[in-house]
Amino acid sequence: MSAIIEVKKVSKSFGGVKANTDISLTVQEGGITGLIGPNGSGKTTLFNSIVGYHPIDGGSIKFRGREISKMLVPEIARLGLLRTFQQTRIYAKMNCVENMLISLPHRKAGFFDMFRRHDTEEQERAEALLDFVGLYEKRYLRSGDLSFGQQKLLEFAMALMNEPDVLLLDEPTAGINPTLINGLIDRLKRANSDFGITLLVIEHNMRVIMNMADTVYCLAHGELLASGTPEEVQNDQDVIDAYLGAH
Amino acid sequence: MDQIIGNFQLLLDYPIVNLKIIIDGVMIGALFALAAYGLALVWGVMNVKNLAQGDFVIAGGYIAWWLAQHGVHPFIGVVAAFVVMWGIGWVAYKLVISRVIERDLFTSLLATFGLAIMMAQIMNLLFGSDTQSVQLDYATYHFADGLIDVPAAKLMGVIMAMSLAVGVIIFMKRSRMGQAIRATSQDRRAARVMGIDTERVYSFTFSLNSAICGAAGAIIVMAWVIQPFYGITYSVRAFVIVTAAGLGNLPGVIAAGFGIGALEQYGSHILGIGYQQAVAVLLLLLVLLVRLMQQRRQRQVLR
Amino acid sequence: MIIPKPVLYIGLLALTVAAPFLFPAYMTQLATLWLMIIVAMTWDMTGGQMGYNSLGNIFFYGTGMYVAAVITIGMVYDVREYTDAAGGGIFAFTEGQYFTGLVLGSIGAGLFCALCALAVGWLTFGLRGPYFAIGTLGVAIAAGELVSNWEWIGAGQGISMPNYPGEFDEFKLLIYFVFAGVGVLLFIFLNWLYTTRFRSAINAIRDDEDKAEAMGLRTLRYKLVSWSMAAFFVGVAGGVSAFQLIHFEPLETAYQTINLGIFMVVCVLLGGKGTLWGPIIGAVMFHVIKEVTWNYFLGWQWVALGAIIIVTVVYFQDGLLGWLRLKKPEWFGIRVTKKDEVVTGPAE
Numbered sequence: 001m002s003a004i005i006e007v008k009k010v011s012k013s014f015g016g017v018k019a020n021t022d023i024s025l026t027v028q029e030g031g032i033t034g035l036i037g038p039n040g041s042g043k044t045t046l047f048n049s050i051v052g053y054h055p056i057d058g059g060s061i062k063f064r065g066r067e068i069s070k071m072l073v074p075e076i077a078r079l080g081l082l083r084t085f086q087q088t089r090i091y092a093k094m095n096c097v098e099n100m101l102i103s104l105p106h107r108k109a110g111f112f113d114m115f116r117r118h119d120t121e122e123q124e125r126a127e128a129l130l131d132f133v134g135l136y137e138k139r140y141l142r143s144g145d146l147s148f149g150q151q152k153l154l155e156f157a158m159a160l161m162n163e164p165d166v167l168l169l170d171e172p173t174a175g176i177n178p179t180l181i182n183g184l185i186d187r188l189k190r191a192n193s194d195f196g197i198t199l200l201v202i203e204h205n206m207r208v209i210m211n212m213a214d215t216v217y218c219l220a221h222g223e224l225l226a227s228g229t230p231e232e233v234q235n236d237q238d239v240i241d242a243y244l245g246a247h
Numbered sequence: 248m249d250q251i252i253g254n255f256q257l258l259l260d261y262p263i264v265n266l267k268i269i270i271d272g273v274m275i276g277a278l279f280a281l282a283a284y285g286l287a288l289v290w291g292v293m294n295v296k297n298l299a300q301g302d303f304v305i306a307g308g309y310i311a312w313w314l315a316q317h318g319v320h321p322f323i324g325v326v327a328a329f330v331v332m333w334g335i336g337w338v339a340y341k342l343v344i345s346r347v348i349e350r351d352l353f354t355s356l357l358a359t360f361g362l363a364i365m366m367a368q369i370m371n372l373l374f375g376s377d378t379q380s381v382q383l384d385y386a387t388y389h390f391a392d393g394l395i396d397v398p399a400a401k402l403m404g405v406i407m408a409m410s411l412a413v414g415v416i417i418f419m420k421r422s423r424m425g426q427a428i429r430a431t432s433q434d435r436r437a438a439r440v441m442g443i444d445t446e447r448v449y450s451f452t453f454s455l456n457s458a459i460c461g462a463a464g465a466i467i468v469m470a471w472v473i474q475p476f477y478g479i480t481y482s483v484r485a486f487v488i489v490t491a492a493g494l495g496n497l498p499g500v501i502a503a504g505f506g507i508g509a510l511e512q513y514g515s516h517i518l519g520i521g522y523q524q525a526v527a528v529l530l531l532l533l534v535l536l537v538r539l540m541q542q543r544r545q546r547q548v549l550r
Numbered sequence: 551m552i553i554p555k556p557v558l559y560i561g562l563l564a565l566t567v568a569a570p571f572l573f574p575a576y577m578t579q580l581a582t583l584w585l586m587i588i589v590a591m592t593w594d595m596t597g598g599q600m601g602y603n604s605l606g607n608i609f610f611y612g613t614g615m616y617v618a619a620v621i622t623i624g625m626v627y628d629v630r631e632y633t634d635a636a637g638g639g640i641f642a643f644t645e646g647q648y649f650t651g652l653v654l655g656s657i658g659a660g661l662f663c664a665l666c667a668l669a670v671g672w673l674t675f676g677l678r679g680p681y682f683a684i685g686t687l688g689v690a691i692a693a694g695e696l697v698s699n700w701e702w703i704g705a706g707q708g709i710s711m712p713n714y715p716g717e718f719d720e721f722k723l724l725i726y727f728v729f730a731g732v733g734v735l736l737f738i739f740l741n742w743l744y745t746t747r748f749r750s751a752i753n754a755i756r757d758d759e760d761k762a763e764a765m766g767l768r769t770l771r772y773k774l775v776s777w778s779m780a781a782f783f784v785g786v787a788g789g790v791s792a793f794q795l796i797h798f799e800p801l802e803t804a805y806q807t808i809n810l811g812i813f814m815v816v817c818v819l820l821g822g823k824g825t826l827w828g829p830i831i832g833a834v835m836f837h838v839i840k841e842v843t844w845n846y847f848l849g850w851q852w853v854a855l856g857a858i859i860i861v862t863v864v865y866f867q868d869g870l871l872g873w874l875r876l877k878k879p880e881w882f883g884i885r886v887t888k889k890d891e892v893v894t895g896p897a898e
Contacts, residue, residue, distance in 0.1 A: 075768030091757040352680040353603040365856025525695035531688040550678035
């Protein structure tokens, strides 16, 4: 295993509020890395810095050894570093299959691929992935009519369709029916093991992250509080204090 | 081309000409800033980008001009334009704007563009397409061997514009309605939950904007000229100023207004008077591009 | 629908060919109708399909006119001398020169406009929503103002095109068929384009551009290509218009921001945004309404036009096809599922 994302001493403040201070973390290729922390601890800010939504004040972010902290969102996405949104975003007016087909990886697309039609192989892959997340029966429904949880699954399937190297998931289980969470964890793990996608997951739900991740980083008040295996972090006194509010 | 270089040379040979251009620019710029402030108000409170802004200005000008033809003093014309345009703004709000507020932005843009076309054409039918102005027999002050001339009418206009601006600012700060407007512009849902009648705030804001524009137009007609189809240029100027200064930034709006006024005067001095409209629009493109580059540095886009 | 597609297309094509012979008195209006169809369909490529509402597509129309004029005149005479004489009549064109000018001028106009779209788009496509609309409007107004100060191409006086070497009726027929030909080509082109990945990509940009960017879509490339293809056809149409109008000037004819520039938007809104047929139907509706009612307004036409825009935007924004889609979704291939259908959750 080697480091695929290296975040070094990243700081970011909004006005006077320091959202991230000197945060360093590494994501190992092929693994599942978790990012936890109480509300307002700067998880999403760090996430947005990595995928290119705002500039950082200091530090460096490297993807496969390449500095990406000044690149734009679509450029980073085309390197194979993809994110899902906390508030799910799909193309609501299209049906599920169309949503999938438009998510084909664009980094390989040449200029004249713009004017190509989708072939049967792509169609089949789209349907197979929809089957994988359990939306096969609904594949021709307008995606805007799906429930929030189903839209979340669709967004996940779209991300898989894009064949990323790393997938950054922003609270994948938020807003999902608790009975479906186990199924989702299972699918995330299979995406990691079967498709070989490295995962970086922001999660509130401790049970989920302890179940999945092999490395966990915990943020609080914009600073890195603890890191290590799930067990280590779970038993860290600072982390317990941060979560119980005794800080 | 030679002429342009010649004009440019003139600026270097006679530095005093620069002062004249800047004074002229700042005086008209004060009125641009007034219209821009109204636009920023409407834009901030109800997120409507009003392309009919300039036509409200011109309409106010025609009201004062028409009254002056009937022997009413132009100063009273300013007040009359304020009142009448308040009413016209209210009607426009009820008929058109209130129905597009919650829709996407292009809808309001296009609806106000339709309104702009309609108003310009009505004024064309009522008043004809000639340029008009009200002649005031006030003195013109000369400075620097007559190179700089400042008509008292223009000075008076700037003072009136300033007092109107100050009045509006005090109103926004002190009055109950002003507070409600500022609250709505920050978060319309929260304002509604807190019991503010946002519908009333909207119609008030739009009427106020229209009245401010009307008064600005009535001042313009005293010292400058108006014409039915000049409206779009005033709209463009208001957009330039708001885009450059940002919403809710009054000192910025005033500074940008002066700046745009001065730059336009420079443009038409150097390139020739025929380019005056073109300069106003090119400034819009320039400001948009500068803002775009700023945003890009923030890894953002202008939306 | 009930009529099979080939029958419908052949019927419409036959009507297109027969129209000028059936209604010879309306030949000019029919040619203008085709112009409206062309500009409406091209506006929809960005406005309807991609969500980028340009108010400045008229820029390509005006530029197309001037480019066609400069090419046609420049091939035979010195443009400066020609415009100085303001169409004084000493400049004769042979039949061959005229037709070479028509063909090369129009195509050259299209290509030039496509390049302009790439340049302008590269600068303005970072602008979203209303800023894009205002920015493109600014480009169109600025171009009109600059051209009306440019002596080389006649400044505010405008420019006169060579006269058609033949009968006037023949000329009208020729212009009609050139417009119709460009329109049919555009239709065939879009009919094909909208079956490719291109359409789903520009639809994705319209529905959620941030998501499209986050998925790595090359949004700028799609936007530029889409706009420059639209600009090509508008430029060609502008070039043909230059020949049709014989004399034109910058502000009222070429860069006519508040006439054709806004008509095209209204046509698309009337017919239905983001559909293949919407702009066509809308253009026909708008043109018929305009031609039939125009004379009854007695000088108040332009006021009525403003009112039409407002009413369309406020009350009828989804257009005819949008309204039909709501009433008869099955005609548009939208599958409607019943509410009590079994909901299958994700498998454990």
